[in-house]
Each structure stands twice: as C-alpha cells, then as structure tokens.
Amino acid sequence: MLKQQLNFKLSQKLSPQQIQLMKLIQLPTQAFEQRVKQELEENPALDSGKESTDEYEDEFKNEEMESDSEIIETESEIDVDEYLSDDEIPSYRTQANNYSKDDDEKSIPYASGISFSQHLKTQLQTFRLDEEEKKIAEFLVGSVDESGYIRRETSDIVDDLAFTQNIYTDEETVEKVFKLVHELDPAGVGARSLQECLLIQLKRREATPLVELSIDMMENAFEQFSKRHYQKLISKFNITEDQLREVIDEISHLNPKPGGSYSTNTRIVEHVVPDFTIKIKDGELELTLNGRNAPTMHVSREYNNMLKGYKESKEKSKKQKDAVMFIKQKLDSAKWFIEAIRQRQETLFVTMNAIMHHQYEYFMTGDERDLNPMILKDIAEKIDMDVSTVSRVANSKYVDTPYGTKLIKEFFSESMTNDQGEEVSTLEIKKILEMSIEDEDKKKPLTDDKLAKVLKEKGYPIARRTVAKYREQLDIPVARLRKEI
Template sequence: MLKQTLQHKLLQKLSPQQIQFIKLLQVPTVSLDARIKEELEENPALEDGSLTNMSDPVEQYPDRDPEESYSAEESNFDNEEFNVDDYIQEDSYQDYGNYGGGDDEDDRKEIPIAIQHSFYESLQNQLDLLALSDKNYLIGQQIIGSLDDDGYLRRPTLSLIDDLAFSQNVMATESEIEDILKIIQEFEPAGIGARDLQECLLIQLRKKDGQNPIIQQAIQVVELYLEEFTKKHYDKLEKNLGIDSAGLKGIVAEILKLNPKPGDSGAVAGKQLHVIPDFHISNNDEVLHLTLNGRNAPELRVSRSYQEMFEHYDKTDHKDKKMKEAVQFVKQKLDSARWFIDAIKQRQQTLLKTMNAIMSYQYDYFLTGDDRKLKPMILKDIADRIEMDISTVSRVANSKYVQTEFGTFLLKSFFSEAIQTDSGEEVSNKEVKKILEECIAKEDKRKPLADERLTEILKEKGYSIARRTVAKYREALNIPVARLRKEL
C-alpha cells in the first residue's frame, strides 16, 4: 500500500564554494601553482593579474569611440546567422597554459635541464650491447620489464614463460630464462635481477675480490647465517665461524657496504625532495615576525572582456535559444572565477590565522628552537583560539611547512600530548622523546639500553612513564630495539 507523508529534516550540506575552499586549504604551496595553472587553463574568465597591469584600462579597440563600441555587435545580433560560439572564441586563451607563477622569462632560460637515464633505460642500453639472438634478446627485454623498482625479479619463471608466449609469441624454456637472467645479473648496478635479498647480496659479494678472506667469510655468512646476521646474534656467528669479535667486525662492515635495493641507486640520485615552506618566522631582537610565502597570494582577477561580454549579452533585447546558452556559459565562468578568487583569499586568511595562533602558543620554542620549550598542544587548543573547526586546523597542520632560523618543519610536528612529571608539571611528550634520543645516542653500542633501563632513566629524571609507552616513543623515533642497535 502506497502512502504519502510529509517529513521535516534538518540537514547540513557543503556548498560547492565550501568544498572548493576545503580542497584548496589542504593543498601545499608546492602544489598550489599547478592547481592555479589548471584553473586558469579551464576557466578563460580567470586571469593572472601579475601578467597585466590592472590599473590600466583594457582597450581592445583603441581606434573606436567608447560610446560606439558596441554598435557593430548590436547590428550583428539581429542577424540570425551570427554564431555566438565564434564571438566567445575571440578571446584567445592559448597562453593560459604558459603561466609560470610570474617568473621572468630570462630566469627560466638559465635553469639547466639535467638529462638522466631511467633505471630501465640503463639496463636496456646494456642489453643492446650484447650479441644475442632475436629470441634471447626478447627474453632479456621481458625480464628487464618485469623487474620491480627496487631491482628485484619477483615474477615467477613460469609466469615469464607465459608472458613471452602470449605477448611476444616466443616459446621459451625455464633453462633459457635462467641463462638470460644470469647474464642480466651481471649488469650494473650490482645485485640487479635477484629473486630475494640473499641472492642480491651474494651477487654483489661475488663481484668483489674472491681471494680476499673477508669476502669469502662474508659470502659464507650470507649463504648460511643470514638470519643470525639480520637479528644481530653476533655471539652465534662468532661461534659458528670460529672467529673473534674483531674478525666478525670486518665481515659485518663488508656486508653493510652492500646495497639491498640496487634498483633505487640510480633513481634516488636523480630525485630530490623539495619542501617549499608556506610560512617564514624571523627573530628580530626577541620579537617574532610571521610572513606568508608570496606564492600563496597569487594576483588573480576576473577577465574584464568576459565581464563586458556578459553585460552586453544581458542588455541585448533579441535573445534566442543560442543566445541564452551563451549568456549562461559566460555567467557560469564568471561565477566560477569569483568563487576561486574568494577561496584563494580565504585560504590565505585561514593559513595566517592558524599559524599566528601556533606561533603565539609556542612563542618560547620559536625563539630558541629548543624542543624542551615545546608546550603540550593539541588541535583543539588552536581551534579554540581561532574559533574554527578542528578539521580545519588539521588540514593546515598536516600539509604546511614553516621555515625558522633553526630549520624547516611540518606544522604537525609542533602538536604533542601532555605528560605529567612527578612534580605535577605538564610537559610535552616531545621533551621525553628528546631525552630518549640523547640516552640512546650516548649508550654503549656493545651493550645497548633495553626499554626497561630507559624507563628507569626517565623515572630518575622525574618522568613516570610505563615501559610500553617508552617502546611506543622509541618506535615513533624509528629507533630499533636494543638487540638491533648492538654494534661490535
């Protein structure tokens, strides 16, 4: 049985403008240029004001009387054969994709371009130098293409045989695959084409001086006692190899020189992590000054030609279906441009407001850079100060960097939980982590401090923390357990 009922509902929905602002807020400075360039390319009603003097009037027709500027167009609108699409396309946007954030053309020409071969191209070049049959060459190409980014071959031999049969129409046997794989394992970088870590290390060791007794013993360790080596059971290794700690030290040093991920060796050299800070804090005679990166404040404006176009369309008496569609298109682009500009401005204000609150809260820390001066601070503390939602603060803290006189840091790193000392004072857990780092840095590496001993040291300093909490902080610092920190 069908029924009709009325229901009252209270719903909260985000407007398109709010969604756009949220997305822009979490975009870091390094990606903002690309986002703005994308918007400029998609919306011809949006212009980069840095490329045009906004104070000068835009005169597209300087030879005409301003009062007669639309007389010709008005007569054309009475003609049914007039194509509105052609009129809209008069606004050339071929240069919108070339905006580079306002950099001078001469500066861009001076930037050198590094030409590098990728990891796979390097292997392919080495394969091309070999005198192989067509079949073996195709097998070699298939193996190289099947390598993971770290240089390992994890695809089973039978799967490679199937790949060659279906994609290259090459019928290969397991022995043929193995023969070509051994050839590729001789390529540079050493260790390439290994099926596992043990094979990778052995390939590298066997390329060294085989007459060297240390190399021979290192091969023996990797072949027979790799598990004991990775777990640093040095006493077992000394017993099994019949050597003392001094002899084992040389073997361990030789193995540690090897590259466990040979595929990354060429790629890492060509990759650099560039962090562009969103804020800069300077200290002038114990007074902190906060500035926002200029790239967060681009000069954007709404296209005057599109505004005039819309005004003219709107005033035209004769409006057919195509004319209405054109008006709707121009209006949509103008609204989109205004929304984007407003979102960028709101982003700037929110960033400054949030960072000002963080700087004020952690003022003593930003003066000195001493982690011990970091106060316990959670997202809610800043959200209450700026009267915004916690999610807004989180979006800013998780993707923005600040440059100080003692380094560049992610805003998230300034947030920490509170720990109460024996005296009742609340301190940041950053302070405890700093003490843990110092204790582990000063420890005797032949007898590293266990978590129980670290807990006792912290208690002696007035920090009553459970052993599991110490282990959690140690793991957060990417410090391994005591046994794995042991050195000879």
C-alpha cells in the first residue's frame, strides 16, 4: 500500500560559495591564472590592477600579516535592497554543488612536429609495394604503439584487415610485410616482443663474433638471459665470464623501446610552476607564496557609480530596474570572487607554513632521512582546517626548495616505531633500504630476507613482506635481477 508522509531531517550541505572556494584552492598557479582571466572576461564588474609582490609573514613566529600588505581593494557596501526583489540572487549562488575532478576543464599544449606514425608511413614510400602490400604496411604502421611495438597476434591482424579494411589476405603475406616494416627506422620498430626487438637491432649491426654470439643467445636462450641465469648461459654456450660480460654490454646498449626516442616530439608539454618558495636566510627558513597567486583585483568603480546613480535618480523605470538588478548581481559576484582569492591565498600560505615547520629538519638539510612522519590529519589539526582542504593544497602544488622543486604530497608519509621506541617516517626507511641496495655486492645481491635483517640491525625491525613492498614502490627489482658478473 502506498502512502505519503512528512519526515524532518537535518543534513549538512556545502554552499555553492564553499564549493567554488575549494575548487580555487585545488588549482595550481597556472590553472589559477586561467581561472582569474576567465572571471575577468565574464564579469565586467571586476577589474584587475598591477600584480602584487607582497609576501605573507610567518604566523608560526607569532607575527600577524600586516594590514598594509592587503592585496584586495573593495568598495564600500552598496545598499540598494529597497529597489531589488527578495528573489534576486547572484548566478554563482544557484550553480550546482555536485562536482568531481573530472568536471574540471583541462587545456594542455602539445608540441609541434609530425607524429611517429606519420614518420613511419613516410618511410614506406621508399619501398616498392603493390596495392595490397601497401595497405597492409600502412595498417601495421598504424598499429605501432608509443614504445614502437605491435602487440598483436598475426591471426588477429588478418581478421582486422578483413573486417575493417576489406582486405582479405593470409598470415604468410602479413609476415612478409612485417619483415619490410622491421627495416624502418628507428631499428626495432614494429617488433611484437622484446626478444624480436633486440634481434632486429642486432641483425643490423656488423657481423662480428660478439654480435653473432649475442644473436645466438637471444634466439636460443632469451628466457635464461632475461632472468640472469648466468652460470647456465656460460655452460650452455661454453664461454667465459668475460665473454658473457661482453654480450651483456652489447645487448645493454640496444634500445628496448625504439618508439620512445621519437614519441617525445608529440608528448604533452608540461611546465611545473612552483606555488611556494622556501629559502634558508640567516639560518632560518623563509616561505613565500608565488606572486602570481596574488593578483590585485577590485570592484569596478564604473559599475559602482552606475548603481549609485540609480539610487540617486528620482524616476526609476522598469528598464532601469532590470539594468540595476544585473549590475547588483555582477557586483555581488565580483566581491565574492575577490574575497575567495583572499581566502585562497591565506589557506595556501598557512597550510604550507605548517608543513614547512613540521619538516623543519628536512628543509634545513635536504636529507630525506630527516623527514618526519606526517599525515594530512597532523597538518589539519595544526591549522584548524578540514583534512580535505589540506589534501587539496598538497595534491597539486609544488614548492621550490634549495634541493629542487618538490610535489608537496611527497612530504607526507606514515610512521613506524624503531627499536628505540621513536616514531620514524616510512620515507626514512625507504631511503635507508635504497642505500643498502646500492651498497650491496652486485655479484651476490641481498634477498628481501637479508635486507630485512640489515634494516633490523640498523634499528628498523620490519617484516620481509614490508621490505618487498617498499622495494617495489622504489621500482627496484628482486635480487636475482640485480645480479651482475
């Protein structure tokens, strides 16, 4: 049975203004500049002035920001409510309050130059091919990925040619065209596996005993070579350690990703602009916010005067009322945007300042072993803000330090207790693990069990599986693949 009833429920929702402010906080410097430019274009009641070079003072030194460094100029409050409808509200207050990162528009420049695929197609013109072979070759070239490989089975390619290109052929013909594609530059392009890629490059080299041995090893013992079973290779090919070392050196000079060297011409061009700068001045840390985050903006005096003129006029037509409602809406929007920029600047500075003081030892020395354990909650409690706000600042902002430009979120890490009962950062443990692997005997690299024992001896009692996890995060292979002769 259906029935209707009334239920009262309390719930918390973010206002549109709060959502817009969070979006502004999330933006890095370059994206923020674009957002300001967009607002200036859309709102004629908003004017910009000269760029500010003022800096914030350090509140952690119990110093307040000076009032004369205020970067926002606002006009006096406008009181014309008697002429406006109670229903009149600025457009930014009626915008949807549900959004995600995917909603943000992203405009990224691309480098100029011909594509990798076009570069390969141009080379095909130097071959004598019949119409069918030409179409198959162009299809194969179009299937080459960024690394320079064609990662598809020949049978699948035959089927695709029939269904998508209306070309009915067989595997033998496709294999024949594959050999032509393998003659293209860069050497190794069009390979279907790493083994084939290396063989294509070796076969283009001058036929010396070393190259012939390398080809033999790649053709008949590729798996043993890739897994570094060196003793088995020495026994199988009846060679010395020196000869094997020469083969390894020969193969290590080949390019495992032949498309990588060319694809850089068409990759996305990304420029990192630091949002903050930390310097060591007179033995103390000095934090500054990038001046591009602090544009000078003010409410248009012209629009303000138009509203005042309306208020002082004796006769008010409906057309004038409609115009003043538009003006009031734009003025409200302009004043809100100015205030949002001020809050953004303050939030960014306060958050980064707290991070800087939490990681004081690191910023003074640059040694990653001095990084303290730090999670979002630690900073949120220090600055009395929500964890989500700290996350928005940390995830997309960079800081220029004396030791290079760093992504702020890299300073965050979990903690663990060492044998002295002290809380240490997992970043510190990873650094010591990395140093231990660098110092190992490469002829007998340390297994994860042995690395766990080494770390325990240094005061970090962690399990073997934790060592394996940290090693993988550092992109370091297992002991067998680190072995050298």
